[in-house]
Structures are given as structure tokens and as C-alpha cells.
Amino acid sequence: MDFIRDIDGGFSVIENIKVSGAREGKYGVSVILAPQSTASGVFTTNKVVAAPVTYTKKVVKNGIVSAIVVNSGNANCFTGQKGIDDCEELVNLVSKDLDVPANEIAICSTGVIGREMPMDIISKVAYESISKLGDKPENSLAAAKAIMTTDTFPKEEACEVTLTTGEVIKIAGITKGSGMIAPNMATMLSFIVTDAVISQNAIKKALKIAADKSFNMIIVDGDESTNDTCLMLANGSSGVNVENDGEIDSNFQEGLNHVCINLAKKMARDGEGASKFIEANVQGAESFEDAKLAAKAIVTSPLFKSAVFGGDPNWGRIVSAIGYSGCELNPDIVTIAIADDEDETDLVRKGEILAFEGTPYLGCAEKIMQSKNITVKIDMFLGDGEATARCCDLTYDSVKINAEYTT
Amino acid sequence: MDFIRDIDGGFSVIENIKVSGAREGKYGVSVILAPQSTASGVFTTNKVVAAPVTYTKKVVKNGIVSAIVVNSGNANCFTGQKGIDDCEELVNLVSKDLDVPANEIAICSTGVIGREMPMDIISKVAYESISKLGDKPENSLAAAKAIMTTDTFPKEEACEVTLTTGEVIKIAGITKGSGMIAPNMATMLSFIVTDAVISQNAIKKALKIAADKSFNMIIVDGDESTNDTCLMLANGSSGVNVENDGEIDSNFQEGLNHVCINLAKKMARDGEGASKFIEANVQGAESFEDAKLAAKAIVTSPLFKSAVFGGDPNWGRIVSAIGYSGCELNPDIVTIAIADDEDETDLVRKGEILAFEGTPYLGCAEKIMQSKNITVKIDMFLGDGEATARCCDLTYDSVKINAEYTT
Numbered sequence: 001m002d003f004i005r006d007i008d009g010g011f012s013v014i015e016n017i018k019v020s021g022a023r024e025g026k027y028g029v030s031v032i033l034a035p036q037s038t039a040s041g042v043f044t045t046n047k048v049v050a051a052p053v054t055y056t057k058k059v060v061k062n063g064i065v066s067a068i069v070v071n072s073g074n075a076n077c078f079t080g081q082k083g084i085d086d087c088e089e090l091v092n093l094v095s096k097d098l099d100v101p102a103n104e105i106a107i108c109s110t111g112v113i114g115r116e117m118p119m120d121i122i123s124k125v126a127y128e129s130i131s132k133l134g135d136k137p138e139n140s141l142a143a144a145k146a147i148m149t150t151d152t153f154p155k156e157e158a159c160e161v162t163l164t165t166g167e168v169i170k171i172a173g174i175t176k177g178s179g180m181i182a183p184n185m186a187t188m189l190s191f192i193v194t195d196a197v198i199s200q201n202a203i204k205k206a207l208k209i210a211a212d213k214s215f216n217m218i219i220v221d222g223d224e225s226t227n228d229t230c231l232m233l234a235n236g237s238s239g240v241n242v243e244n245d246g247e248i249d250s251n252f253q254e255g256l257n258h259v260c261i262n263l264a265k266k267m268a269r270d271g272e273g274a275s276k277f278i279e280a281n282v283q284g285a286e287s288f289e290d291a292k293l294a295a296k297a298i299v300t301s302p303l304f305k306s307a308v309f310g311g312d313p314n315w316g317r318i319v320s321a322i323g324y325s326g327c328e329l330n331p332d333i334v335t336i337a338i339a340d341d342e343d344e345t346d347l348v349r350k351g352e353i354l355a356f357e358g359t360p361y362l363g364c365a366e367k368i369m370q371s372k373n374i375t376v377k378i379d380m381f382l383g384d385g386e387a388t389a390r391c392c393d394l395t396y397d398s399v400k401i402n403a404e405y406t407t
Numbered sequence: 408m409d410f411i412r413d414i415d416g417g418f419s420v421i422e423n424i425k426v427s428g429a430r431e432g433k434y435g436v437s438v439i440l441a442p443q444s445t446a447s448g449v450f451t452t453n454k455v456v457a458a459p460v461t462y463t464k465k466v467v468k469n470g471i472v473s474a475i476v477v478n479s480g481n482a483n484c485f486t487g488q489k490g491i492d493d494c495e496e497l498v499n500l501v502s503k504d505l506d507v508p509a510n511e512i513a514i515c516s517t518g519v520i521g522r523e524m525p526m527d528i529i530s531k532v533a534y535e536s537i538s539k540l541g542d543k544p545e546n547s548l549a550a551a552k553a554i555m556t557t558d559t560f561p562k563e564e565a566c567e568v569t570l571t572t573g574e575v576i577k578i579a580g581i582t583k584g585s586g587m588i589a590p591n592m593a594t595m596l597s598f599i600v601t602d603a604v605i606s607q608n609a610i611k612k613a614l615k616i617a618a619d620k621s622f623n624m625i626i627v628d629g630d631e632s633t634n635d636t637c638l639m640l641a642n643g644s645s646g647v648n649v650e651n652d653g654e655i656d657s658n659f660q661e662g663l664n665h666v667c668i669n670l671a672k673k674m675a676r677d678g679e680g681a682s683k684f685i686e687a688n689v690q691g692a693e694s695f696e697d698a699k700l701a702a703k704a705i706v707t708s709p710l711f712k713s714a715v716f717g718g719d720p721n722w723g724r725i726v727s728a729i730g731y732s733g734c735e736l737n738p739d740i741v742t743i744a745i746a747d748d749e750d751e752t753d754l755v756r757k758g759e760i761l762a763f764e765g766t767p768y769l770g771c772a773e774k775i776m777q778s779k780n781i782t783v784k785i786d787m788f789l790g791d792g793e794a795t796a797r798c799c800d801l802t803y804d805s806v807k808i809n810a811e812y813t814t
Contacts, residue, residue, distance in 0.1 A: 045731070046727060046730040046731045047729075047730040047731070047734075047735075047736045047738075048726050048727060048729070048730030048736070048738050049730075077723075078723070078726060078738060078755075078760065080739070080758070112723070113723030113726065113727065114722070114723050114726075114755075114760050225727065226726075226727050226730060302709065306806050309806065315521070316484075316485070316519070316520030316521050319455050319485060319520065319521075319633075320453060320455060320520065320632065320633050322454075322455070323453040323454040323455030323456075323633060324452070324453045324454070327454075328454075329454045329455065331454075331455050331485060332487070348485075348521075351487070353485065353521050394806055395806065396803050396806055396807070398806070399713050399716065399801055399802065399803055399805070399806055400803070
């Protein structure tokens with residue numbers, strides 16, 4: 001898509017926003033300051049909801065957010081009224097220090113469940129973070145780092161999108177999350193900012209579409225956190241409106257999908273204990289929903305993910321996962337292929353098994369399975385439903401990280 | 408339940424049945440001969456269905472089964488028309504050798520997916536197995552052994568049930584399965600025989616109830632096999648009818664549940680790479696369905712199962728799993744306890760966290776987590792829904808078994 005151009009610098013590519021991050025031991029605080037932005041969010045559907053999620057849902061409902069404060073190290077979940085009080089305390093502190101109305105400040109947390117927030121440390125780190133606010137690439141990187149828990153690298157993205165009108169806008173984002181992490185160092189947190197002008201209805205719709213193609217299509221361990229949050233702000237600093245007659249510019253949507261998918265890929269690649277990155281692409285499903293079911297079943301299957309770790313082109317596990325996914329399927333006509341960045345081979349072609357012992361298909365498949373990036377391609381030949389899901393492999397280290405961290 | 412008495416001997420406790428098992432390398436064949444039995448079955452819901460499942464569903468529909476033939480080592484799945492032909496060939500062979508009508512013979516397979524049945528070896532082992540048919544405990548044990556794949560021990564159960572009428576019947580069973588096993592050595596297979604007299608409608612109903620409380624409530628890896636089958640035969644050799652006015656004797660149902668639950672427990676305990684056995688008991692759910700959702704979410708959560716392996720009383724992961732299970736939940740009133748065979752402690756009581764660092768609750772919990780048998784007890788205080796699910800922990804070996812077996 002030549003209307004999308006990736007650029008470096010994370011949030012620093014957007015005019016009129018300032019960001020920062022600071023850390024003390026396992027506690028980090030990031031601040032994103034983007035005054036009077038149109039805002040939307042998608043949140044965990046877990047019935048056990050952390051206090052900051054409850055709090056921020058109300059803030060976002062008003063449609064205007066000026067700042068986001070994020071802490072790592074404590075999820076502020078299962079903390080009752082005290083948890084909500086702590087949210088308010090932190091927001092009031094930030095509100096005074098930044099001179100921004102309290103009801104325009106969103107708050108997110110990630111970390112251990114069931115412990116009160118250590119407000120003395122968090123407040124101190126928050127003050128420090130605010131004192132470092134800036135608009136340089138290093139400020140964006142500091143923000144991406146301060147929200148990390150067991151992540152092994154910071155995750156930033158930015159791109160420039162040429163709209164169908166020829167005008168140009170930018171979208172940038174940071175994310176954290178590599179599983180619902182020991183002990184309950186939960187959570188995917190993603191923050192996207194664009195300089196586009198966009199209405200509250202449109203930003204809500206666009207973010208939902210992008211999240212469904214990206215964050216909602218990655219699986220690390222299959223456990224859904226109590227704190228998952230993706231917030232998007234549009235500060236309008238480009239002066240470019242991305243809506244025409246109430247329709248969102250299709251290039252803007254593609255650009256937003258692009259940023260979210262790249263952030264999601266980085267999360268999957270950094271899954272706890274991961275040694276390989278896996279994409280499952282399903283085509284020809286009876287519907288989009290069916291394609292999603294099948295793709296997600298593949299990237300959720302612990303058996304398939306163990307096989308990838310072991311380098312085994314075990315297509316029987318792929319077939320089995322699709323079979324129990326709930327999607328429509330005719331095993332007699334399905335095609336299953338695997339690929340890496342260089343090679344591609346069919347394993348099963350229109351129901352016929354090709355990858356027998358001694359065949360070149362199996363030989364090629366075994367070579368591909370040694371790669372770091374593996375794509376599974378399914379064609380169902382039933383319709384035009386298409387979806388892609390992503391995950392990492394299941395390794396000894398995946399178990400180790402979750403088993404050895406004790407409370 | 409003092410009307411149920413466990414007994415040794417597996418199938419040998421039932422009059423008028425003969426069983427056997429033989430093995431050559433990774434291929435085994437078990438035969439269960441119970442002429443003119445009333446029969447019912449429950450089968451995988453995977454849309455990729457192995458040939459023997461398709462075949463046996465038709466046989467069972469007729470309601471009368473005289474023999475079951477089971478092979479391990481090859482699943483006869485994704486094998487097209489050839490797979491069905493191989494089923495028929497094996498059935499015809501057994502039919503002649505046993506002098507039993509072909510349409511009264513059920514057939515089951517477990518093993519690798521996507522390879523044609525090695526009919527020469529399977530036929531040879533089938534003949535050998537039939538030549539060894541007998542009614543002794545060692546015959547039952549041989550049958551339980553011949554269906555094993557990566558199972559580490561054979562699994563048999565038998566009990567005597569005193570009905571509400573004072574009459575006595577027996578129920579016995581064998582099972583195999585410890586995950587959907589590398590490489591697709593799939594499958595739970597369970598075979599139950601009773602000497603009770605029971606109608607086809609009643610046996611169907613009773614088996615469904617028992618399976619829902621047992622086989623459908625265990626999780627090893629979360630992958631559903633293409634070959635899962637549970638068959639139940641009633642040969643009526645006791646002469647005792649377990650139906651009164653169309654109602655199934657409640658003690659008979661309890662006895663059947665008991666046998667199935669004990670078989671299921673053995674499967675969970677023998678889960679691939681397992682080091683611990685886990686039961687999740689949910690009480691006070693808004694409905695039975697809700698209780699099932701919550702209990703299954705706990706035993707499915709890779710993060711919780713890794714924590715058990717690591718000996719960490721990580722109740723946050725339990726709360727989180729219930730939260731995304733889809734059941735109704737009020738976190739402010741939930742109680743969470745853990746227990747082993749000796750001790751029990753609350754971790755969260757009516758929404759209040761008890762197991763803080765330094766409390767005796769946490770100390771006791773940490774001790775319990777070192778046990779081989781761990782029970783998680785949840786009370787939702789929302790209704791009278793109750794359910795129990797079972798699993799094993801997630802260990803390095805669970806990954807190893809599934810990663811290192813190459814095609």
C-alpha cells in the first residue's frame with residue numbers, strides 16, 4: 001500500500017503532543033499530553049475489571065481526553081473502592097501538575113492483581129515523568145519503555161498516510177504486553193495518537209475496525225487480562241479532516257489498521273518465552289466470522305504452537321484446530337500451506353495430502369519450520385471470508401516464566 | 408455414596424463379556440465382545456471427523472452392538488474413502504473371526520492423523536488379539552493397555568451398584584487419553600460395559616448425563632481430537648432392569664457417573680507431562696451452565712496451570728479466568744479457597760483478600776500448592792449452580808512431549 005509510509009520517532013512525529021516515561025524499580029509511569037483530543041477506547045471484556053478501566057471508560061465517554069497517565073507494576077485490580085480512590089488521587093495530582101481538567105485525564109495500569117497501589121512510589125515516579133515531558137523521539141521511547149512489564153523490547157510505530165484526497169496525516173502508537181504475565185502482570189495496553197481531524201463517532205468506528213484486525217487477533221497464552229485497554233486520541237494538529245460526507249477516508253482506515261497490526265505483531269513476537277512468530281491466514285471461508293474463528297483456533301492451539309517450537313510441520317494439528325473452531329469446513333477441498341520469508345509449500349491441496357514422508361513437500365516444510373517467521377495459509381474454498389491471526393510458539397520458557405515467578 | 412462399591416478387575420467383573428488386547432510396536436488392538444448389547448455413544452464434535460467415528464455412529468444408531476474393535480497407532484483420520492474402506496475391511500475380518508454380524512461391530516482408532524492405516528499390521532494384531540479373548544482381570548488389563556498411546560498407565564474402573572430397589576448391578580470401563588498427543592496421537596477413547604438391563608433411550612440419556620459430568624469436564628491441552636469416542640454397552644447379564652416406569656434408577660445413574668468421573672480423573676492425572684492433579688469446584692453459580700463455564704475456564708487457563716506447576720497460590724489468575732469465562736460474577740462477594748487432601752484455606756472471602764504476604768492464609772496456601780492433588784473451591788453466592796472440572800498442571804514436559812515428537 002504505497003499511500004502508507006512507515007517513519008521513525010514514535011509519538012514525536014505528531015505535532016502538539018508531549019510524552020514522557022520514568023521508572024523506579026518495577027514501577028513505571030508514562031504520560032501522554034495531547035490537549036483537547038477527540039478520544040475513543042476499547043477495553044477488556046473480562047467481568048473482573050480493574051479500577052482504572054472502570055474509571056477511564058467514563059472519561060472516554062465524554063469524548064475529549066487531554067492526557068493519559070499509565071503506570072506499570074501494579075494493575076490496581078480487585079482493589080475495591082480504594083482502587084477507584086487511588087485512580088482519582090493520581091488523576092488529581094496529574095491534573096494540577098499539568099494544569100489539565102481532571103475529567104479529561106485517562107488512566108491505565110498494568111501489573112500485579114489484588115494489591116493496593118503503592119501511591120507514594122507511583123506519585124513520585126509520576127512527578128518525575130511529568131518533569132521530563134518532551135516532543136523528541138527519545139521522549140516517545142521513554143514512554144514506550146516505562147509501560148513495559150515482562151516485555152523484552154519497547155514497541156513503537158509511526159506512519160504517514162496520504163489520504164484519497166492527496167492530503168497527508170500521521171498516526172503513531174506505543175504498546176506493551178507479552179502475555180498475561182506472572183503473577184498476573186497482566187495486560188495489553190496500546191496508545192494511538194493521530195494528528196487528523198476526526199469526529200467522535202468516526203474515531204470510535206475506525207478504532208473498533210482496526211482493533212478487530214490487530215489486537216483482537218493475537219494470542220499469547222489465551223488468558224484475557226482484567227486491564228486490557230487501547231486508547232486512541234486525535235489532536236487535529238494537521239488540520240486535515242479524514243471524513244468526507246460522514247465517510248471515513250479509506251486510506252486513513254488502512255493506515256490506522258497498519259499501525260495497529262504492526263504493534264500487535266510486535267506484541268506477538270515478544271510473547272512470553274517466544275522463539276518464533278506465527279501468522280495464520282485463512283482465505284475462502286464462508287464468512288469473515290468463520291475466517292476469524294479458524295485463524296484464532298490455529299494460533300490458540302497449544303499443540304500446534306508446541307509443534308512449531310519443535311520445528312514439526314504438523315498439519316494434522318492445524319486441521320484439527322480448524323475442525324473444532326466452529327467454522328464451516330469441508331476437509332475434502334481444503335488447502336493448507338506453510339511459508340517463511342523465502343519459501344512456501346502446500347501440505348494439503350484441495351483435500352489431498354502432499355506432505356508425505358519422502359516427498360519434496362515435506363522436505364521443504366521441514367526447512368520452513370526452522371525459520372523465525374512462519375505463516376500458515378489456509379484456503380477453505382467456501383466463500384470470500386478472510387482473516388489473519390498472530391501468535392508466538394509455545395516454548396519451555398513460556399512455561400518457565402509463568403511457573404517460576406512466585407508471589 | 409454407600410450404594411456404590413469399587414471393585415477390582417475391570418471388565419472381568421461383568422458376566423458374559425470377553426475382552427483382549429495385543430500390541431506390536433506402536434500398534435495395538437483391543438477387542439470387547441459383548442453379544443447383543445444395547446449401545447450408545449458420544450462422539451467428538453470436531454468437524455474433521457475420523458473415518459471410524461463416521462462408521463461407528465451409524466452402527467450405534469441401530470442400537471445393538473456385539474463387539475468393539477479399537478486400534479492405536481493410527482487415527483484413520485483425513486484418509487478419505489480409503490479410510491472408510493479400511494474400517495469395513497477390519498470389521499469384516501473381525502466379523503468372520505468372531506462370527507458376529509458386521510453391522511453389530513463398532514470400531515475406534517487413535518494415533519497419527521493423515522496416514523493410511525497399515526492394514527497388514529493392524530489385521531495381524533487384530534487376529535492375535537481375538538485369539539486371546541478371555542474373561543479374566545488380565546484380559547481386561549491387556550485391553551486397557553493395547554489402546555494406550557502416550558498414556559503412562561492403563562486406566563480401568565469397576566463398581567457394584569445397589570439400586571434403590573435393593574438389586575445389584577455392575578458397571579466397568581477402560582479409557583485412554585492424556586492429551587491430543589504428538590503428532591496428533593489424538594483422542595480420548597472410553598468404553599463402558601454394564602450388566603444391567605436398560606432400553607436404548609435410557610442408556611443414551613444416562614451416558615449423556617455421565618459424560619457431561621466427567622469426560623466433558625476435563626482439559627489437558629484444550630485441543631479437541633478428531634477421534635474422541637465414548638461407547639457404552641449394556642449386555643443385561645445381571646437380569647436386573649434399571650428402569651422403573653421409564654425412569655432411570657437414580658443409584659444406577661450415580662454409579663455410572665462415578666465410573667466415568669473416576670476414568671476421567673485418571674486421564675487428567677495422566678495428562679501429558681503432568682506433575683499435579685487439579686480439581687476446580689464451583690458452587691453458588693447463577694446456573695449449572697455458569698458453574699461449568701467458570702470451572703472449565705480455570706482448568707483451561709495456561710497461566711493458572713503454570714502457576715500450579717510452579718507452586719504459586721496465584722488466585723489473581725483464578726479470578727481473571729472466571730472473569731473472562733462468560734459466567735455471571737460479582738467480584739465483591741466471591742470466595743476462593745484451595746485445598747489438598749489434608750488442608751484447606753480461603754484466599755479471598757466474600758470479596759475480601761485474605762492471602763496477603765505475611766498472613767497465615769498465604770503460608771497455608773503455599774504449603775497446599777506443594778501437594779500432588781490440589782482443589783480450587785469457588786463460591787459465587789449467586790445461585791445453586793455447581794460443577795467440577797479437572798486438569799493437570801502445565802509443565803516443561805507438557806511442552807516437550809508436544810514439541811519433540813517429529814513426524
